[in-house]
Amino acid sequence: MEEVVKATNITWHQGDIKREDRERANGHQGAVIWFTGLSASGKSTLAHALENALFEKGCKTYVLDGDNIRHGLNKDLGFSPQDREENIRRIGEVAKLFADAGLIVLTAFISPYRSDREKARKLNPKNFIEVYVKCDIDICEQRDPKGLYKKAKAGEIPEFTGISAPYEEPENPEIVIDTGQCSVEQAVNFLLTYLNQQGIIS
Numbered sequence: 723m724e725e726v727v728k729a730t731n732i733t734w735h736q737g738d739i740k741r742e743d744r745e746r747a748n749g750h751q752g753a754v755i756w757f758t759g760l761s762a763s764g765k766s767t768l769a770h771a772l773e774n775a776l777f778e779k780g781c782k783t784y785v786l787d788g789d790n791i792r793h794g795l796n797k798d799l800g801f802s803p804q805d806r807e808e809n810i811r812r813i814g815e816v817a818k819l820f821a822d823a824g825l826i827v828l829t830a831f832i833s834p835y836r837s838d839r840e841k842a843r844k845l846n847p848k849n850f851i852e853v854y855v856k857c858d859i860d861i862c863e864q865r866d867p868k869g870l871y872k873k874a875k876a877g878e879i880p881e882f883t884g885i886s887a888p889y890e891e892p893e894n895p896e897i898v899i900d901t902g903q904c905s906v907e908q909a910v911n912f913l914l915t916y917l918n919q920q921g922i923i924s
């Protein structure tokens with residue numbers, strides 16, 4: 723979809739407090755931890771479990787979760803390819819603001835298109851961590867915590883990822899977590915170690 727730019731005669735106002743100042747005050751770096759994967763793969767579960775662990779350590783965090791954002795900011799968007807693209811574009815922009823505010827922002831969206839995830843990455847060149855929450859679709863279907871696969875298979879939800887809409891697997895994600903193989907606790911420990919190694923947290 724072509725980018726629509728209607729804003730003209732605008733000038734960026736640079737504040738005195740920079741991202742680095744906020745990071746120093748927070749005691750950790752800003753970052754975008756981008757969880758992607760099929761519905762029921764465990765994105766929300768892992769994002770919130772990791773947030774809990776980071777919060778306990780005193781980090782400033784926020785989870786942008788697909789369903790929650792669609793309650794408000796993105797309630798005007800559906801699930802067509804164009805609307806999915808716009809959904810992810812807005813999240814990439816919001817994540818950029820949060821990271822600029824020095825937060826560790828965790829996003830939990832299916833984000834099925836590689837090109838949309840790449841755009842979010844380009845918007846967030848510093849500390850963008852793509853986490854592919856990998857899980858066999860058979861396991862996702864068994865879990866089906868929201869009953870969505872059942873509905874999709876009955877033809878009640880059109881354009882459902884993995885059933886009637888595509889999911890493009892990440893080619894070079896920073897991290898892959900197979901939730902069919904490892905527990906939530908193991909995944910959180912793995913992610914904390916990674917953030918530590920990258921110098922994002924200490």
Ligand SMILES: Nc1ncnc2c1ncn2[C@@H]1O[C@H](COP(=O)(O)OP(=O)(O)OP(=O)(O)O)[C@@H](O)[C@H]1O
Pocket residue numbers: 759760761762763764765766767768788789830831832865867868901902904905906
């Ligand atoms: N190792 C695991 N990691 C994450 N979730 C797991 C794991 N094992 C079982 N689960 C369960 O799988 C389900 C994952 O649901 P969750 O809502 O996190 O998925 P989601 O990827 O956010 O889906 P959606 O895209 O529909 O929002 C939960 O019921 C969770 O308890």
Ligand SMILES: [Mg+2]
Pocket residue numbers: 765766767787788789830
């Ligand atoms: Mg979710």
